[in-house]
Amino acid sequence: MEFKELKKRLSSGGRLTENEAVELFNSDDIFSLGALADYIAEKKNKKRVNFIKNMHINPGNICINRCRFCAFSRNKGEKGAYAFSVKEMLDKAKTAKGKISEFHIVGGLNPEMGLDFYRELFMRLKKAVPGVNIKALTAVEIDYISKISGMRIKNVLELLRDAGLDSMPGGGAEIFRGRVRNRLCPEKIPGSRWLHIMETAHNLGIKTTATMLFGHLESYRDRVDHLRRLRALQDKTGGFLAFIPLPFQPKNSEIRASHPVSGLDIFKTIAVSRLYLDNFDHIKAYWIMTGEKLAQTCLRAGADDLDGTVIEEKISHMAGADSKEYLTEGEIVSIIRKAGKIPVERDTFYKRLKVWS
């Protein structure tokens, strides 16, 4: 790969082709790759690196899907299964009053948690902790709520939006391509459905993020196919706020033999994503899944977001993620600074709340 030429082309609005993206994944030159991605990231965001103060709420882990890679889900009545009541979640949420700008709410597909449940939750959350954005419900959950309520996606989203839903997380994307998805999570909605729901949300003014679960059964081509579909939809709607590549956590899941997550692969995936997804403003290194040291390193390879000072997160930790349970604001600021970047506290929509210049 001729990086000098690539740099020239990408800086003047040229796009990375699929073949080039695959070639970059296969490249041994992680230094040129990382430096180019860093250059492009700084072109978009200067030296700013974002984080958010948020609270994760996982309403329950009872899930009818039971994806094979997931260590979080349980059947109803199984040991370790739980389902919070709206009141329990409100009590938890109130403890974060004044400390956060976002609730991040995702859970399992539980027939007892339908449209009314979430509408009530959102409305009461908005009343109890006003001014905090609600980012909730992946496309997979929206699809499920639409099914059990017998309502169209568009109507479900409208009702949730009117109840207080501000944005949607990009989970459940996994890998779009069918032959991988069918082995990874056959129970889950197909990639086309995920993209359709996101498009519907974007058209209703609901911004979302997008993810990709990598490092399991997929090839580099499958990853690039995934990125291609995201870039195409983003060209159409502009509704994606950020892209978050999520390394598969092999511990405690059924999908493949347990081994550590590849640090080099995470580094490369962040960089290639930054270069390919030229219409995404932000690429996130999700420190909970990578550890804060590697996430920080990724800030030199195209990432400009570290997610948050996450309070309480169950899904990754139940999958065996070794990272700490939370980072304080001071720790995150210091990590960003020591990577040579400028820390910015953002809200859900990347509005800058505070800049440490």
Place this chain on the structure above:
Amino acid sequence: MGAAEKILKKAEKGIRLTTEEGVELFKSADLLSLGRAADGIRRRLHPSGVVSFVIDRNINYTNICVNQCRFCAFYRKEGDPEAYILSDEEIYAKIRETVKLGGTQILIQGGLHPGLDITYYERLFSGIKKRFTIGIHGLSPAEIKHIAKSSGLSLNDTLIKLREHGLDSIPGGGAEILVDAVRGRVSPKKIGYKEWREVMLAAQSLGFPTSATMMFGSVETSEDIVLHMARLRDMQDIHGGFTAFIPWTYQPGNTELGGETATGVEYLRVLAFSRIFLSNFINIQASWVTQGAQMAQLSLRFGANDFGSTMLEENVVAATGIKNRLSLEDIIFLIKDAGFTPAQRDTKYSILKRF
């Protein structure tokens, strides 16, 4: 071309950097430029693409220590309810298990116990050698100084007696930062730079393989880090007795010194810089115990050619609350995944088995 780039070009040609150039480079070069240069030098020194590791276990025979360093979470004072000294039988049991798992060495280190003199080590080491075929990699310079003093022996006699009873090689622990101003703040009671150097040179002239370490991220400056490496490089010119350089980060948990640890980017910069600056060191180790699996893997592209050891047991870093564990299979996976050939080595870095 910036100053850092010029210095890197020089280093890449194999020309030794001065301390001043080292400071300039360390302070101003960006992470990926250092990484690229370090990776190139590593490739030149280790063209076969082998990444080695040793199967071993850390045995800490006692945590009683009169030095009581401020950065250490492991030591206890005599009489503390958590103070311990292992019995010979306990140590043998640990070694038995190590041998069973294919181990070739044990790292024996402990605190500076006021009641132990050379007779303890003579008995322990010959007892081990009588029972097992295993390398004894043990006793950092501070311990050796302590044993010499408590036994009324010269340094040379102490080393010779230890060797006669089974000591094979000496780990470079306790180097921390080899600048006394820093040592005064982090380990005021521990031997200074000159004594550390004296022990290592004496051991090397007797033919002991030794390693060299550096603990950074506490209170030292960039200049201190470079000076530390410059001093190691000078020592290495004398006997060539250091098998490897092993930098790791200060872990503040449960220590008197407290504060923060070095971040991932800082670790990789130091590691890469060490590969560039330590022109007479063949092997540089990654520290998965302090950095975790993913960063250790990345380290293989930032100058490291060795994954350290499997450490079937580790107590000192664990005492700070850091709990990174890797199995042999994990280590092999990480090395292969990074595009290298994993190989088990012995203490002297001879390859025993490729995977």
